[in-house]
Amino acid sequence: MNKCLFFIVLITCSYAFCQNKNIYFGVKQNFAELLIHKNEVSHLANYRIKGISAILETHTNGEKAWHPYYNYPNYGLILNYQDMGSPALGEVYSLSGFYKFFFLKRRVYLTTGLGLGFTNKRFDANKNPKNIAYGSSILANILFELNYRLTPDFNKRLHFDFGLFFQHFSNAKIKSPNSGTNHYGLQFGVSYNLNNSFVKNNRLDQKPNITVKPDVNRPFQFHFIVASGLNDLEILNTKPYPFFTLTALTEKKLSFVSSVQLGSDLFLS
Known part of the structure; x- marks a missing residue:
């Protein structure tokens, strides 16, 4: 059922x-x-x-x-x-x-x-x-x-x-x-x-006709990301603990579907 x-x-x-x-x-x-x-x-x-x-x-x-x-x-x-x-x-x-x-x-x-x-x-x-x-x-x-x-x-x-x-x-x-x-x-x-x-x-x-061209000449972009979640200690009957990450990166567009990124992460738990 x-x-x-x-x-x-x-x-x-x-x-x-x-x-x-x-x-x-x-x-x-x-x-x-x-x-x-x-x-x-x-x-x-x-x-x-x-x-x-x-x-x-x-x-x-x-x-x-x-x-x-x-x-x-x-x-x-x-x-x-x-x-x-x-x-x-x-x-x-x-x-x-x-x-x-x-x-x-x-x-x-x-x-x-x-x-x-x-x-x-x-x-x-x-x-x-x-x-x-x-x-x-x-x-x-x-x-x-x-x-x-x-x-x-x-x-x-x-x-x-x-x-x-x-x-x-x-x-x-x-x-x-x-x-x-x-x-x-x-x-x-x-x-x-x-x-x-x-x-x-x-x-x-029909064969795809891509008319939209990426703006590859635009300057570098900067991104800041804050994320959080829960993580287990791999020990039975223990509660999960929160963790936090802070990411900072710069990005350069290369094509319509690709780019290069460089950055770093800070991990806190």
């Missing part, structure tokens, strides 16, 4: 935003294995990992200068359910924002995603001592995908996708233990354009 509600939310939202845009809804199934990046997580790797994702996405349309420069990437949300196989790791639910960057006439794409996850089996010294990967219920989620997209001639609104993926879960060292997990594997899925009128973006089939 929970898994059904998990995907109904995304389907309902997709229709609300399906006006005057190509909105795609997709589903992917994946099968993976745990990557043993530390010896202490080897006892968690003797299980098969599987999951399913619901994807809601749309495309950029050239309104901004960087859209054609990066070949009109897609962007959206991925709602993911992952059965980590091991009884100690349990299940992880995650929500990520993502961008898709296309190559080879939009047949191949690279997905980069970042978001948050929730595990139902975090570490507990008494009830779940084997889970040294997740010290907290809330996790950070990092996702990479490399897929091939097949569009059949009989229905241009339909897409079939298959490829490779890599996913990372951890709590960013907010609470120990935090070995985290990395898993990789194969995935396949299908997506469909929900807009009945099928808003065609002719620019996607």
